[in-house]
Amino acid sequence: MSEQELNHLHHSENTDFQNCDDIIFRASCVAAVLSIQPIPFLENFNLIATHLYMILKISERFELEVNLKESSKIFAELITPL
Numbered sequence: 001m002s003e004q005e006l007n008h009l010h011h012s013e014n015t016d017f018q019n020c021d022d023i024i025f026r027a028s029c030v031a032a033v034l035s036i037q038p039i040p041f042l043e044n045f046n047l048i049a050t051h052l053y054m055i056l057k058i059s060e061r062f063e064l065e066v067n068l069k070e071s072s073k074i075f076a077e078l079i080t081p082l
Contacts, residue, residue: 020058027054
């Protein structure tokens, strides 16, 4: 592998991680705003939706396909502690 290919790989990997940081930051901001509401149990479902959206966006960024069956497994794991 040439040095140019290594530099390109390193740069694209850093860009992917920076984009993921942006996705996580946006989802965290939305979750923080949603958690301010005064009704305690209502926020949980909104936060779950926000986290699922974040997972889907990160999987799109890394070109991974998350289908309905996999997302329902993720949803079940997120809702179990509630």
